[in-house]
Structures are given as C-alpha cells and as structure tokens.
Amino acid sequence: MHVRFAAALGAAALAAALLTTGAQAHEGHDHGETPASSATPAAPRGEAASAEVELVAAVREGVLSVYLDRFATNEPITGASVAVEAPDGPVTLKPEPEGRYTVAVPWLGKQGRHDLLLTLTVDGADDVLPVTIVVPSSPEAGGVPDGAATHRSERLLPADPLLSGVALLAFALGVAATLLVRRRRAAPAVAVLALALPLAVATARAHEGDDHGEAGGAPPAAAGSDLARRQPDGSVFVPKPVQRILAIRTVVSEAESHGRTTELPGRIVPDPNASGVVQSSVGGRLSAPSGGFPRLGTAVRKGTVLAYVTPPVQRVDVSDMRQRQGELDQQIATVERRVARYRRLVGSGAVSQVQLEEATDELQGLRDRRAALDTVRQEPEPLVAPVDGVVAESTAVAGQMAAPGAVVFQVVDPARLWVEALSFDAVAGASAATARLADGRVLQLAYQGAGLADRNQSVPVQFAIRGDTSGLRIGQFVTVQVGTGGREHGLALPRASVVRSSSGQEVVYEHVTAERFAARPVRTTTLDGGRVLIEAGLSPGKRIVTQGAELLDQVR
Incomplete structure (x- = not known):
C-alpha cells in the first residue's frame, strides 16, 4: 500500500513539474500574428466624390497627398x-505629375479625427x-500602427522564478519518495533524476521571454506601404498610386439597344x-535585272x-534553227x-519599177525572219509588275x-485589302461589319x-x-462580326472589361469606391469585334473597369 502510494505521489509530482515547466517555457511565447486586416490602408486616408x-x-510623414480623378473614367x-x-487659413497644394497634389501638414500628425475642407477648381468649375x-x-503611445493588426497569445502562467523552483522541488521530492520505498531501483531513479532536472531547467530558460511573432519577423507588407491587395470579402483594394501605374480606366454602364450580330471566320486577302x-x-531560266531581284516589301x-x-x-531545236x-x-x-x-536594168526599161520594189520587199522580209531567229535564241522574256x-x-x-x-512574284497594294469570310447562312447587303484580330485590334469593314x-x-x-491597314498581312486570320438586322437591349462593354476568374466564371470589376474594386459575375454574348453585351449580372449606372481588369484579377 505504501509502495503504491509513494509511486502515485512520485508520478503526480513528476506530472506537476512537467506541466509547470511547460507553462513556464511558453511564458511570453507568441506563435505568430493573426492575418492583418487588409481593409485598412497603411497611410491614414479619406475620400470624397462629386458628379x-x-x-x-x-x-504620410507629415505630407498631405491629394489624388484627383474623373469620376466616370478614373482618368487623372x-x-x-x-x-x-x-x-x-487656406493653403494651396503643389501640383505633381499624374494628378497628384501635395502640401506639408504638420498639424495633421496628431492622433484623432481630422475634418478637412478641400476647394477644387477643375476645368474652370469650382x-x-x-x-x-x-x-x-x-x-x-501604446497604439498599434495603422494596418498592422498584431495579436499575441496570452501567457498561461506568470514569469515567477519562485514558481519554477517549487516545481523543481516537488519533482525532486517525488523521486526521493520513490527511492525510499523501492531501494532496489534507486540507481536507475537517481540517473533519471540527474537527467530530468537539467533538462527541465534548460527548457524553462530556453523559452523564457520567447516571442516567435517578433523575433526576426518582418511586418506584413500591408502595414509598411500602400500595396494593392485582396480583401477578406473578395474585393480588391488598390491605392491611387498603384492605379496610376496600372492605368485603370472605367466607364459608366448604360442600357441601350444594339444590333444583333453573327460571328464568322475570315482571313485577309488582297x-x-x-x-x-x-x-x-x-x-x-530566271535571271535578275540590274540591281538584283526585288526584296519582299519593296515598293x-x-x-x-x-x-x-x-x-x-x-x-x-538548235540544229533545226541552224x-x-x-x-x-x-x-x-539570191534576192x-x-x-x-x-536596179541596173530599171533605167533601160527592161525591168519595171514594180518588179524592183517587189524584190526589195522580199529581201527585207527574209532579213527580218533571219533576225527573229537570232532574237529567239538570245533575248530573254522580261517579267514586269502588273500594278503599283x-x-x-x-x-x-x-x-x-x-x-x-x-x-x-505577287504584288499587292497594302492600302487596299479585303477580308473574305465564310458563312453558313446567306449574308446579303450587310451594312455593319467589323473584324477583330488576335491582338484585339478592330477593323471596320x-x-x-x-x-x-x-x-x-x-x-x-x-x-x-476601311481606314488604316498598316501591320496587316495577306492570309492573316480574323473574326468577322456581321449585323443580322435584329436588335438587342442591354449593357455594352469593351471586351477587355471581361476576364475569367480562377473558377472559369466571366467577371467584370466594378469601381465601388475610390480605392476598392469588386468582381461581379456576368453572362455575356458577342456584340461586335470590340464589344460584348452583358446579358445578366450587372445593372446600369455602375462604374466598370475597361482597362486594367486583367491586372486587377491577378491581385492576391
């Protein structure tokens, strides 16, 4: 009975010591930071808009930067x-490149809420x-930097050296009690005690004051600078300086009536x-003229x-000709x-003048035939350009x-080119037609x-x-959009506005606020060579990105 009690007492003391040292080892321990909230930008900012x-x-650093853009197009x-x-009193801001205006504002460095009143004069309107x-x-001052949401795990036990000593003493007493009851195994127990005590002390000291969340760790990118990043709700935060770099442009969607079109494969022909x-x-046999054969592209x-x-x-043939x-x-x-x-007899009248002329013509004909044979053997056939x-x-x-x-050779006038398309249905008198190249260029037909x-x-x-044909090549494939005479009512957007998300869904990006963009799933159909018709997923009056949508979709 005493043996079991002593063994239980030793096990309890050992467990208490290990738990205490483990808690002490994690004192002040920080396994990392919770994900920073990307909704808050690095620099304090505010926004406003008019029509x-x-x-x-x-x-930032005592300088107020104001970014001005067109509300509808997002142009600086x-x-x-x-x-x-x-x-x-009023202070005028200094104009910078790309629609940025700056001024030093030391009075804005104080903590708290600041209400500013900005007076603008744009295109003569105030x-x-x-x-x-x-x-x-x-x-x-005890605050947390804006945009750097840090979180530290709470300490399980306070950092108290006395508590650590009590834990080690309890561990030693438990082992000693075990030794007194079971003296036969005293030597192994002493060895275990000798190994356990230094290990427990070393473990407690190694973790004392440890903080994995700060030691050598860089702060989040969102807290250091204005970077484009995706928000937890799926929207994209893009600061104005980044919008300038990406050249983001928008258009206000409007519902209109558009002609129905059909898509045909085609190619460019002369x-x-x-x-x-x-x-x-x-x-x-071919031979070059003076100056050599003309190169490709030579006028x-x-x-x-x-x-x-x-x-x-x-x-x-040579034998026959000879x-x-x-x-x-x-x-x-003979002639x-x-x-x-x-000629000698014509003067005496023995030969008439007519006979002399006939003999002269016969001689001339024979000489021409003889010269033609030499020409056939020596003169080559020239190949000339049929058109400019x-x-x-x-x-x-x-x-x-x-x-x-x-x-x-093939000679083509590059300013006069056609497009030949193949249609499975008869197309008669198509007045509105466009052709789209692989690079997105649209041609009027x-x-x-x-x-x-x-x-x-x-x-x-x-x-x-019609129009400019520079850069086009004969045989180049195009996609032809031909009007069929029907009408459709909906929202027309440039093809560059529609991108495919990682799930394969077609989306457009709505400019929700000055620095936030949200993806809107849509269903589209082809309208013409440069536009698509939004059939569902978007309502009129929204600001939709028309340039840079593909770049916004890559922001993570």
Whole structure:
C-alpha cells in the first residue's frame, strides 16, 4: 500500500513539474500574428466624390497627398487648383505629375479625427469637398500602427522564478519518495533524476521571454506601404498610386439597344483590283535585272522589270534553227543579187519599177525572219509588275527554272485589302461589319458581295477594309462580326472589361469606391469585334473597369 502510494505521489509530482515547466517555457511565447486586416490602408486616408470628380487624400510623414480623378473614367486630372483649409487659413497644394497634389501638414500628425475642407477648381468649375482622415495612435503611445493588426497569445502562467523552483522541488521530492520505498531501483531513479532536472531547467530558460511573432519577423507588407491587395470579402483594394501605374480606366454602364450580330471566320486577302501575280508565259531560266531581284516589301511601279526568263534551247531545236538560218541566208543572197540586177536594168526599161520594189520587199522580209531567229535564241522574256504596290511574295532565285504559268512574284497594294469570310447562312447587303484580330485590334469593314457557289459547304462573303491597314498581312486570320438586322437591349462593354476568374466564371470589376474594386459575375454574348453585351449580372449606372481588369484579377 505504501509502495503504491509513494509511486502515485512520485508520478503526480513528476506530472506537476512537467506541466509547470511547460507553462513556464511558453511564458511570453507568441506563435505568430493573426492575418492583418487588409481593409485598412497603411497611410491614414479619406475620400470624397462629386458628379465629376473623385478625390483621395492620404497623410504620410507629415505630407498631405491629394489624388484627383474623373469620376466616370478614373482618368487623372492635371492642371487643377487644390486648396485645403488649415488652422492658419487656406493653403494651396503643389501640383505633381499624374494628378497628384501635395502640401506639408504638420498639424495633421496628431492622433484623432481630422475634418478637412478641400476647394477644387477643375476645368474652370469650382467645387468644395469635405474629407475626414482618422490618424491612429503611434506605437510609442501604446497604439498599434495603422494596418498592422498584431495579436499575441496570452501567457498561461506568470514569469515567477519562485514558481519554477517549487516545481523543481516537488519533482525532486517525488523521486526521493520513490527511492525510499523501492531501494532496489534507486540507481536507475537517481540517473533519471540527474537527467530530468537539467533538462527541465534548460527548457524553462530556453523559452523564457520567447516571442516567435517578433523575433526576426518582418511586418506584413500591408502595414509598411500602400500595396494593392485582396480583401477578406473578395474585393480588391488598390491605392491611387498603384492605379496610376496600372492605368485603370472605367466607364459608366448604360442600357441601350444594339444590333444583333453573327460571328464568322475570315482571313485577309488582297483587293483583286489592286493586286496581281507575275508569271512566265514560257518555261525558262530566271535571271535578275540590274540591281538584283526585288526584296519582299519593296515598293514597285507598274511596268517595272522584276526578273528575266531565258527560254532553254534543245539540241534538236538548235540544229533545226541552224538549218533554217542557212536556208534564209541562201535566199537572202539570191534576192540581193536579183535586186542589184533589177536596179541596173530599171533605167533601160527592161525591168519595171514594180518588179524592183517587189524584190526589195522580199529581201527585207527574209532579213527580218533571219533576225527573229537570232532574237529567239538570245533575248530573254522580261517579267514586269502588273500594278503599283509592294512585293508580297517572291520565289525568284538566280538560275532557277521557271515552269510556264508558275507564279514568280505577287504584288499587292497594302492600302487596299479585303477580308473574305465564310458563312453558313446567306449574308446579303450587310451594312455593319467589323473584324477583330488576335491582338484585339478592330477593323471596320464594307460589304462587297457574297458568292453563289458553296465552298466547303459555306458561302464566301467579301468585305473591304476601311481606314488604316498598316501591320496587316495577306492570309492573316480574323473574326468577322456581321449585323443580322435584329436588335438587342442591354449593357455594352469593351471586351477587355471581361476576364475569367480562377473558377472559369466571366467577371467584370466594378469601381465601388475610390480605392476598392469588386468582381461581379456576368453572362455575356458577342456584340461586335470590340464589344460584348452583358446579358445578366450587372445593372446600369455602375462604374466598370475597361482597362486594367486583367491586372486587377491577378491581385492576391
């Protein structure tokens, strides 16, 4: 009975000692900080807005910075006049680049609520906007820095050296009681005691005053500077300086009636009236003109010689030509003697003047035929540009054998290009049509006509490109939007406004407040080459981001 009681007493004392030393080890321990609330910006700030102007005022290191933007478009306002009511009277702010205005305000460094009155002059119109800025307490005064929400775990037990000594004494007494009852195992118990006491003391000292939340740890990024970050509710906080960098632009959504469109695949083709191909009429060997073959993109004029084609002469043809030349030479010699004789006799009247003229014409014909044979053997065929334009395609290589009818050059006028689309339905008289390139560029099109014969079970439809055609290439694929005549009522937004979230849902970002943006899930349909129609998820009168939405979606 005494043995069991002593053993239980020793176990209880040992447990109490371990618990006490564990609590002492965690005295002042801080495992980390709770997530900082990203809703509060680093610098104290306030905002105000009117029908035309949106304003954000921030105080940092005794300097008041005021950011002015257009309320509807979020464009920075430059060239405005801004004044703030100070204790000594109105103070005019200094204009900075990108719609920022600054002034030193030492009286705003005090803790508490500050109500400011800002007087603005924008585009000749005056406006007065009140702004409230709350300056939190400083760390020296016992407060927590704005935006740096820190949390420390409470100490389980107070840091009392006497309590630690009592715990160690209880542990030693428990072990001693065990030794008195069971002397046979005294040696192992003494060894355990010798190891446990230093370990308990070392553990308590190692954790005394430990704080993992502060030692070597950097403060949250949100508490150090104005950074864009995502809020707990899913919205995105973007300070005005960051909005300037990202070039965020917005538009106020409006419900209107829009024409219904259909989407067709297409590609860019040359205008048949302002382009042409250069082909060889006879097979032969290519040779370059003076200056060499024209390079791709070289501007040429109609009639410019681009290359020469020298027809090959076979051995059999050479033999026949030489035989024919010999026969012509013999005939020429015979006719020449006849003409010489007729000239001597025409004076005596033995030969008429008509006979002399006929012999002379026959001699001239023989000489022309003889010269033509030499020309066929020596003179190449010139290949000339059929229209004014630039060389869009070239296969010319010196010494290359060109087959009859092969395309050697293609000349295109880059200012006159068409788009050929394929439609599964007949499109007649489409007045409104646009084409969208892969980079988002939109081209205005003019309907030219549609084919009556199917091509791959579709109808080819041709459009002329209006406006600037720089940077376009023949064969480049585009997406054509053609009006069908129907009407739809809804909100039209640029395609750049719609982004896909991580879940695959299409969303747009609403400019809720001056520095906060919220994602709104929407359902869209194609309106034209540069716009989409919002079918559901958005109401009129909202400020929607049209530029920089993709960047906002990447903020975490």
